[in-house]
Amino acid sequence: MPNSDPATHKPQSRHRSTTSLSLRLLLSSFSILILALFSLRAIPRVALLKNHLFSSSSSASASSSVSVSPSTASTIIMSYAKELRVAQVAVQRATLLTKRVFHEKAKGTVDKSDKSPVTIGDFGAQALIIAALRHNFPDDAIVAEEEAAQLRADPNLADQIWSLVRDTRLPDPAAEELLGGSVPNLDAMLDLIDRGNSPGGAHGRIWAIDPIDGTKGFLRGGQYAVCLALLVDGQVQVGVLGCPNLPIDDSAPLSADIGVDASDEDGRGVLFSAVRGGGAHSAPLSAPTAAKPISMRPVSDMTAATFCESVEAAHSAHGDQAEIARRLGISRPSVRMDSQSKYGSIARGAGDIYLRLPVKATYQEKIWDHAAGDLIVREAGGQVTDVDGKALDFSVGRTLANNKGVVAAPAAVHGEVLKAVQDVLRQKSTAA
Numbered sequence: 001m002p003n004s005d006p007a008t009h010k011p012q013s014r015h016r017s018t019t020s021l022s023l024r025l026l027l028s029s030f031s032i033l034i035l036a037l038f039s040l041r042a043i044p045r046v047a048l049l050k051n052h053l054f055s056s057s058s059s060a061s062a063s064s065s066v067s068v069s070p071s072t073a074s075t076i077i078m079s080y081a082k083e084l085r086v087a088q089v090a091v092q093r094a095t096l097l098t099k100r101v102f103h104e105k106a107k108g109t110v111d112k113s114d115k116s117p118v119t120i121g122d123f124g125a126q127a128l129i130i131a132a133l134r135h136n137f138p139d140d141a142i143v144a145e146e147e148a149a150q151l152r153a154d155p156n157l158a159d160q161i162w163s164l165v166r167d168t169r170l171p172d173p174a175a176e177e178l179l180g181g182s183v184p185n186l187d188a189m190l191d192l193i194d195r196g197n198s199p200g201g202a203h204g205r206i207w208a209i210d211p212i213d214g215t216k217g218f219l220r221g222g223q224y225a226v227c228l229a230l231l232v233d234g235q236v237q238v239g240v241l242g243c244p245n246l247p248i249d250d251s252a253p254l255s256a257d258i259g260v261d262a263s264d265e266d267g268r269g270v271l272f273s274a275v276r277g278g279g280a281h282s283a284p285l286s287a288p289t290a291a292k293p294i295s296m297r298p299v300s301d302m303t304a305a306t307f308c309e310s311v312e313a314a315h316s317a318h319g320d321q322a323e324i325a326r327r328l329g330i331s332r333p334s335v336r337m338d339s340q341s342k343y344g345s346i347a348r349g350a351g352d353i354y355l356r357l358p359v360k361a362t363y364q365e366k367i368w369d370h371a372a373g374d375l376i377v378r379e380a381g382g383q384v385t386d387v388d389g390k391a392l393d394f395s396v397g398r399t400l401a402n403n404k405g406v407v408a409a410p411a412a413v414h415g416e417v418l419k420a421v422q423d424v425l426r427q428k429s430t431a432a
Ligand SMILES: Nc1ncnc2c1ncn2[C@@H]1O[C@H](COP(=O)(O)O)[C@@H](O)[C@H]1OP(=O)(O)O
Pocket: 116, 117, 213, 214, 215, 217, 309, 310, 311, 312, 314, 315, 316, 337, 338, 339, 340, 359, 360, 363, 369
């Protein structure tokens, strides 16, 4: 029996039935595709699949980002939309506190057990960020740099921090409400600070916080950053860096003196953020939602490249880094600045390369010093590895125990930079 049109009961032509069959086939394949896309979207690890499919093989196991269409990027960002929003606003609020301390002559500095400095700004910012995370994601683990033991033994110091935490509020009531509002009292503040004691690891959701990265820069009046990242099963999925003393303007040149006598006035204060697979963005620190995409600058002429390094010679080997730059033919002097501001600066193409060669063989980098910056650079088109060409491994605890040093550069030239790093290190070990 030929098919008949139910409306007219007239027999349909063969051509029409073939067309409708193809149309049905086309429609069902389309629905399967849509269903597949939706189920991927339901899994926050859609980006992981994308990175797996497209990951660069130019340098060992390091992964770098690839460009995706704006609609794919926004789908990926949607997977972590709440985490991103909370992280951005939590960092913004914490910088309101750090900026107050930055302008004080006395910053309530004490030495930690490892002799590194910590200020009332570090403790206060950590309390505010953890309060926001606990309010929104009570089941997530937290790895944060500071602990409250010293404050419990020093009520005067604890009081100074409490008055800062109590009085720091975002001007936008809705944003403040998103973060859960004020911390109730001093004891609650101390407990919050101590909530950052997770051992880290390869499983589950773990936030990594450095409340003031570059404390030495903060004390000197240089660059510093408030850093927050979300790791899921050991992979960085969200990264946010608040840099109060960097220019808002992504195209502002990286002046040689950017790391000294910094200020947070006159067009300064930038918020970098990234969601894995969704690209990297920057926004004024005062307006986190006004984010614009950023990308690394292509390096067509290595001699004109700008490389960034720590101010502190104890944190990275200036001599080795100068030799690497010489081998690469880089003619400009390095730009020195404290903190993960270096990652943000190369991610937006103000600089090109970030080198962090180990000074002490035994030092293990901390995950909170790199997680956000690593993702932001990779999402801006960069590649980040250690000196052996391995991707930074955030899955082994509070430190990057499987890595030595950091080499961050645009993906296209990372191999060339890494080769220079390895040549210099090989030469040094042969000479020793
Ligand atoms: N020997 C070291 N090598 C590398 N990084 C270090 C060393 N000692 C301290 N750091 C860390 O360097 C970070 C600052 O980096 P930068 O030099 O890029 O500004 C700080 O978080 C600091 O950690 P800590 O806070 O424990 O002192």
